[in-house]
Amino acid sequence: MTHEIVLTVNGQTERATVPASMTLLELLREPLHLTGTKEGCGIGECGACTVLLDGAAVTACLVLAVEADGCDVQTIEGEANDGQLSTLQQAFIDAGAAQCGFCTPGMILSARALLDRSPNPTDEEIVEAIAGNLCRCTGYEAIIAAVRRAADRIGGEGSDG
Amino acid sequence: MAELRYVGKPVARDDAIDKVTGAARYTHDLAVPGMLHAVMVTSPHASARIVRIDTSDAEALPGVRAVLTGDGLSYRVGLYMVDKRILARGVVRYHGEPVVGIAADTIDIARAACRLVKVDYEPLEPVLDPRDALKEESPLVHPDLETYEHAKGVFFPEPKTNIAHHQRVRKGDFDTAFASADVTLTAKFYNPPVQHVPMETHATIVQTLPGDRAEIWSSSQSPYTVRHLLSVCFGLPHANIRVHVPYVGGGFGGKAGLHLEPLAYVLSKASGGRPIKIVATREEEFNTLPSRQGLHSTVEIGTDKSGRIVALKATYVWDAGAYADYGVNVGRAAAYSGGGPYVIPNCWIDSYVVYTNKIFGTAYRGFGHLEVLWGIERAIDMMARKLDMDPVEFRRLNLLREGETTITGEAFTAGHGSPVECLDAAAKAIEWGTPSEPASKPYKVRGKGIAMLHKAPAMPTYTSCAVVIKLDEDGAADVLVSGVDYGxxxxxxxxQIAAEELRIPIEKAHVTWECDTAFSPYDWQTVASRFAYMGGNAIIEAAADCLRQIRDVAGQAFDVPPDKIVCEDGVAFVDGDPDRRIPYAKLALGYTFENGNSIGGPIIGHGRFIATGLTHLDPETGQGLPAQYWTYGAHAVEVEVDTQTGEIEVLDIATVVDAGKVLNPKLCDGQVVGGVVQGLGSALWEEFRFDESGRFLNPAFVDYKIPTAKDIPRNTQRILLENPQPGGPYGARGVAEHPMISVPGAIGNALHDALGIEFTTLPLNYERILLRILEQGDRG
Amino acid sequence: MLGAFDYVRARSVEEACRLLAERDDAVILAGGTDLLVEVRNGLREPKLVIDVKAIDELARLDPSDEEWMIGAAVPLNRLAEHRAIRESVPALADAALSIGTYQLRNRATLVGNLCNASPAADAAPVLLTLDAKLSVAGPKDFRTIPIAEFFTGVKRTCLTDGEVVTDIRIPAPPQGLKTVFFKQQRIRGHDLAVVNVAGSYDPTAKTLKVAVGSCAPTPVLLEPTEATGSTAAIAERVVELAEGATSPISDVRASAEYRRAVLPVLLRRLVDRLLSERSGA
Known part of the structure; x- marks a missing residue:
């Protein structure tokens, strides 16, 4: 019932022995201690556990750890580069897009996936990309502004980082 | 006052870097060596007798370390009404009530053990409608109500009834004034129970230690209240309990008071002192942890011909649910502000906090006020129409102003701010009086609405808080507080205030993020938009204490009196001789002369604040001074409605709050926009749904919908007025709750403008709107 | 942990079918967005989960000349972002995009949406109007099931033990086909349908097909209508057909009354959108 898996998490190769019914969220938070990925509902409705699985935003509570075998996973801990905040992270700070902060990691990863596939998104695309991430504090306006700001900055600089 | 360097500026949040990197650790994320995980078996019935609980199979499961039922636990807990068991005993009183607690090596074992527990229930007739609960023949939710401890002189439970508290306000002679009024209105309104929905569900870790001690980590708004209530409940000295509060993922009132901590405590005891972690599932957050209570209101208003209010009566029947530990205070606050921000010469308010067999209520952002103002602000609009007056004119005529008194007899002064300015600003923001642009489709209509709001912090008359400031070796300041910043x-x-007052660069001021009752000084609870006010005042005093010490030591160093020392930019210097200067860094731990002699010592300042002049309300008349300060405001909205599907969209919403002084415009902005969207949730979508046996039907995001990024208003305006508050730090008042309070009322009023229909029940969901449109079509 | 099942990553359809037939309480895992929620909520307790995402042919998304094929492992976002799908059958893309959140659609599949057999399945009405067929592999042989025969009740399909849906086939849309999907939700954010409707109009054959979801135990395809006469008259015919073919109920999401009120509204808007630009209308 357990499976040996190998995956890349934030650029590092991780090997783990996981029960078939362990979720990717449990794998990240417990054995791998990457607690930046949050659990808000456990049924894929709130987006707090959003991570990138082979570049695609997914809710880690609805992915089995064993399904991620051989995959590349990015969590919030992989967003900054050597302690240097990404443009997106800095934009969240500057726009006041975090309040309690519990939705913030998932929100940033949804936005990261968006900017990776569509570097110059429309406001509608931004809303669509983050509408699966519930936030109870901010009313979303500052978050949308942060993503917009990050896109503009990245567009201006030609690269993120 | 000299120009402010930091206060009033859009300083970015201190904690943002932890939050955008995933470094912020919440109780959800913590682990303590040896920690066990605990899970609850909860009641499937709204009301039932517990016939038998068989935990033998659960106890036999390998990895299970403790199994507890209510039978072994004689404790009762509660903030204002001590009416709740840690685990149900004898009876269950709501669907979702904890019945058995199990601690095991892993959460999966604990869950498996829960499935092995067999509980036999004998279902009882549930009390579901609080109006029925007031009838003599109603079953009693708490037959032993008279035996419960409660805050005496403040709350008045009525034995052998379901009334946990009855708050009266009596001013003037309502009956006579109403009888002789020229125009009268009677209307009924309803708010359903709703949930706070913090993104981090309630979580706690409790470890009991030798010598009757306990260490606690909790996602709490009130570390000292957790400590105090646990101390009372378990009979422990306060110093034996240490409460840590790390980052908290949202609270909105739902994490004030005591929640999962007592269960974790008794499970830790039962498992030989192992740390116990309990994290509520989202379903438990909805179903087991408290909600905002529902409200049935009846509002009667009488005016003279000119439109001046002569009498107002309101009857508030609160659906408190199974326990009223905090709900009684909601009912109290709703009474003393239950007439709205108006001049009411003859006022009669009854607010009944009534037990039912439902999820129990607690504080929720702006507590009591969103609920009562839904009715009051709708009724004010209805009354204006009866008078054939413009609703804004009618409000302007009746709003509280200098020289008038509130319904509890408090004199209204210029220091209260200006409700009239709030009204005018709101009206202007949506071009009140100018008809809406035509709607985007022939089957859509638009309308505008306006509603006033007010709220004061609802807190004990003796509410207090303290702040400690320690200076560091590098001249920086560490600020210790126990108010919790949960967003x-x-x-x-x-x-900002610390840097301003200590006269140091803002980079050198730090507020310690984790609260810890062992080190951080007292604060009552972080609720009611009071912390910036009270903590702000305390920090000003603490900074003054530090500066006194700095001047004292620097004065000795330069051999001048302390009052000749000027402090600026982290440096103390002699007035008129700025070359004779010492940076704080050289004073922080004591000053050392060139020859090695030293004076002073580590500089630690403290400051405090206590509510002043508040009184208990007279039990018969409600007269007294309940409020440290009031914050007034208004909402104005424009909506568009699809008359064929009932779908409603908020095109524009303006929020006006008389903030006294905006301490940080960026953060205020965040509170306003976030509050508006939360208010929108209450207005349009959110409600607990129950079946006829009292079972809760929508305990998950699948069927309990909160606003997403697709659901925000097209335009959100924020207008912060600055009529200073005497006694407020820099003239500031609390503003965090207010932006959600009258969103429902303003939308209800706009719906009338758009459709000509009087809505009286929340939420104003698409279905409710369409069915009323069709009903009207049938009639007309 | 989501229960105590084992997991197999199937390498072929045959392997998946064999395991499904041989092992007790085995289930197919594609996107997992319905299955894992049901397991978490204790509604299903599988002993074996057979992941079909690694089977190459199930990942195919292939709009060719005669027949379009959508493999069982194709996530909804991939489907909705496919240019040919968006251009030729926009209703299918719209329906796919109305399911769940963006993140969910990176996992959830069209086939999964159908196999879950919710009366509110958003993909079903569109596929009903497109005469879609499901390719089904069984322990012994393959068969093709027209989608109109696939649903047998709430959460029930005509699949038998050991059968696996491998893909959905849609006849290549005729030149000029117009398709529309409308969904009434409770909120603009992700939500299940209160009522959903889809329609397709073939201007050459002048036939109009309309299907309705969330208003009966299964999604319902209405009798095809000839698109002659005024748009308003056609719409009323469709409304009448729908009223005869549906039986809305009250549940936690909406009352029967609201569903009955909204259904004709959506249908009239649907017909109007499909037919208003028709030549000669």
Whole structure:
């Protein structure tokens, strides 16, 4: 019932022995201690556990750890580069897009996936990309502004980082 | 006052870097060596007798370390009404009530053990409608109500009834004034129970230690209240309990008071002192942890011909649910502000907090006020129409102003701010009086609405708080507080005030993020938009204490009196001789002369604040001074409605709050926009749904919908007025709750403008709107 | 942990079918967005989960000349972002995009949406109007099931033990086909349908097909209508057909009354959108 898996998490190769019914969220938070990925509902409705699985935003509570075998996973801990905040992270700070902060990691990863596939998104695309991430504090306006700001900055600089 | 360097500036949040990197650790994320995980078996019935609980199979499961039922636990807990068991005993009183607690090596074992527990229930007739609960023949939710401890002189439970508290306000002679009024109105309104929905569900870790001690980590708004209530409940000295509060993922009132901590405590005891972690599932957050209570209101208003209110009566029947530990205070606050921000010469208010067999209520952002103002602000609009007056004119005529008194007899002064200015600003923001642009489709209509709001912090008359400031070797300041910043940004504001008052660069002011009752000084609870006000005042005093010590030592160093020392930019210097200067860094731990002699010592300042002049309300008349300060405001909205599907969209919403002084515009902005969207949730979508046996039908995001990024208003305006508050730090008042309070009322009023229909029940969901449109079509 | 099942990553359809037939309480895992929620909520307790995402042919998304094929492992976002799908059958893309959140659609599949057999399945009405067929592999042989025969009740399909849906086939849309999907939700954010409707109009054959979801135990395809006469008259015919073919109920999401009120509204808007630009209308 357990499976040996190998995956890349934030650029590092991780090997783990996981029960078939362990979720990717449990794998990240417990054995791998990457607690930046949050659990808000456990049924894929709130987006707090959003991570990138082979570049695609997914809710880690609805992915089995064993399904991620051989995959590349990015969590919030992989967003900054050597302690240097990404443009997106800095934009969240500057726009006041975090309040309690519990939705913030998932929100940033949804936005990261968006900017990776569509570097110059429309406001509608931004809303669509983050509408699966519930936030109870901010009313979303500052978050949308942060993503917009990050896109503009990245567009201006030609690269993120 | 000299120009402010930091206060009033859009300083970015202190904690943002931890939050955007995933470094912020919440109780959800913590682990303590040896920690067990605990899970609850909860009641499937709204009301039932517990016939038998068989836990033998659960106990036999390998990895299970403790199994508890209510039978072994004689404790009762509660903030204002001590009416709740840690685990149900004898009876269950709501669907979702904890019945058995199990601690095991892993959460999966604990869950498996829960499935092995067999509980036999004998279902009882549930009390579901609080109006029925008031009838003599109603079953009693708490037959032993008279035996419960409660805050005496403040709350008045009525034995052998379901009334946990009855708050009266009596001013003038309502009956006579109403009888002789020229125009009268009677209307009924309803708010359903709703949930706070913090993104981090309630979580706690409790470890009991030798010598009757306990260490606790909790996602709490009130570390000292957790400590105090646990101390009372278990008979422990306060010093034996240490409460840590790390980052908290949202609270909105739902994490004030005591929640999962007592269960974790008794499970830790039962498992030989192992740390116990309990994290509520989202379903438990909805179903087991408290909600905002529902409300049935009846409002009667009488005016003279000119439109001046002569009498107002309101009857509030609160659906408190199974326990009223905090709900009684909601009912109290709703009474003393239950007439709205108007001049009411003859007022009669009854607010009944009534037990039912439902999820129990607690504080929720702006507590009591969103609920009562839904009715009052709708009724004010209805009354204006009866008078054939413009609703804004009618309000302007009746709003509280200098020289008038509130319904509890408090004199209204210029220091209260200006409700009239709030009204005018709101009206202007949506071009009140100018008809809406035509709607985007022939089957859509638009309308505008306006509603006033007010709220004061609802807190004990003796509410207090303290702040400690320690200076570091590098001249920086560490600020210790126990108010919790669970997203509001208060710590950033406190940092601004600390830097301002200590005269140091803002980078050198730090507020310690984790609260710890072992080190951080007392604060009552972080609720009621009071912390920036009270903590702000305390920090000003603490900074003054530090400066006194700095001047004292620097004065000795330069051999001048302390009052000749000027402090600026982290440096103390002699007035008129700025070359004779010492940076704080050289004073922080004591000053050392060139020859090695030293004076002073580590500089630690403290400051405090206690509510002043508040009184208990007279039990018969409600007269007294309940409020440290009031914050007034208004909402104005424009909506568009699809008359064929009932779908409603908020095109524009303006929020006006008389903030006294905006301490940080960026953070205020966040509170306003976030509050508006939360208010929109209450207005349009959110409600607990129950079946006829009292079972809760929508305990998950699948069927309990909160606004997403697709559901925000097209335009959100924020207008912050600055009529200063005497006694407020820099003239500030609390503003965090207010932006959600009258969103429902303003939308209800706009719906009348659009459709000509009087809505009286929340939420104003698409279905309710369409069915009323069709009903009207049938009639007309 | 989501229960105590084992997991197999199937390498072929045959392997998946064999395991499904041989092992007790085995289930197919594609996107997992319905299955894992049901397991978490204790509604299903599988002993074996057979992941079909690694089977190459199930990942195919292939709009060719005669027949379009959508493999069982194709996530909804991939489907909705496919240019040919968006251009030729926009209703299918719209329906796919109305399911769940963006993140969910990176996992959830069209086939999964159908196999879950919710009366509110958003993909079903569109596929009903497109005469879609499901390719089904069984322990012994393959068969093709027209989608109109696939649903047998709430959460029930005509699949038998050991059968696996491998893909959905849609006849290549005729030149000029117009398709529309409308969904009434409770909120603009992700939500299940209160009522959903889809329609397709073939201007050459002048036939109009309309299907309705969330208003009966299964999604319902209405009798095809000839698109002659005024748009308003056609719409009323469709409304009448729908009223005869549906039986809305009250549940936690909406009352029967609201569903009955909204259904004709959506249908009239649907017909109007499909037919208003028709030549000669």
């Amino acid at each position: 509001q940004g208060t710590y950033t504001v406190l940092k």
